[in-house]
């Protein structure tokens with residue numbers, strides 16, 4: 001649905017976005033996460049052509065956005081709805097009138113606008129609020145108006161620029177639920193940028209992590225979360241720092257997903273091997289509809305390497321603190 005090829009944006013000699021490539025599929029929720037200044041807004045502004053890329057191509061629903069100008073570009077932009085952190089509603093217009101704006105630009109009749117606005121108010125669960133002015137609405141309600149306005153022209157893609165950053169945690173959850181519902185109900189493709197890992201965890205199918213204009217990690221959220229060493233996993237499952245294992249012990253991170261989360265592997269370790277297995281830290285989250293978790297454990301005792309080998313055979317991702325894989329540790333300790 002969105003093809004981004006070698007997209008670059010340079011301001012003077014400063015590279016704000018460095019050769020971004022991605023294929024965002026129809027019906028997908030794709031997140032771009034990064035800290036302030038990472039290049040997220042630059043990316044989204046190059047996609048909707050609020051900025052002109054220095055080089056590269058952006059193809060949305062089969063149309064090369066980077067090759068268009070004038071009225072062709074305006075028409076192509078109608079394929080992309082956009083929502084913003086501060087909602088960008090007109091304070092002098094009611095919710096219904098704000099939602100109607102793109103339809104007015106497109107020359108819809110008053111009757112058609114009325115019907116479409118009613119439909120959109122219902123879609124974003126704001127029935128009865130059409131006559132309210134923005135000042136009379138909560139932050140979450142204002143964002144719902146923003147979403148309805150973004151969807152008015154029935155775009156294929158929704159671009160979300162930190163749409164929940166100004167909202168409290170509970171309202172953030174309700175807006176994310178709404179975005180997920182729209183994604184599932186009308187097959188909306190969503191590209192969202194955020195600095196909040198919680199947003200990625202909650203609704204994104206795939207993610208790219210931007211740092212200083214470059215992608216430093218990308219993949220399916222559930223896959224990255226289940227890899228002990230990924231940036232994403234380290235953020236989802238913060239590790240103990242500064243812990244020194246005992247001399248006869250290994251400090252091990254075990255990551256797992258799906259069915260294996262239900263297996264009592266810790267109990268089995270203690271039964272089968274001459275080891276003490278001490279859980280230092282751990283959590284299980286539901287990501288992409290399946291359990292994903294990580295434990296940090298200390299394995300102590302003469303059979304700690306056998307225990308480690310057993311864990312890797314269970315299809316768990318296992319990482320020992322000194323960076324060697326479980327297999328390397330095992331070989332090194334059994335010459």
Ligand SMILES: Nc1ncnc2c1ncn2[C@@H]1O[C@H](COP(=O)(O)OP(=O)(O)OP(=O)(O)O)[C@@H](O)[C@H]1O
Pocket residue numbers: 011014016034035036037038039040041042043195
């Ligand atoms: N018009 C511009 N001229 C010069 N530099 C710019 C311009 N726009 C952005 N930049 C620089 O490009 C870098 C990326 O900015 P961008 O706004 O894309 O980051 P961001 O990840 O969206 O950050 P934030 O979350 O704070 O909005 C920053 O260092 C910024 O100062």
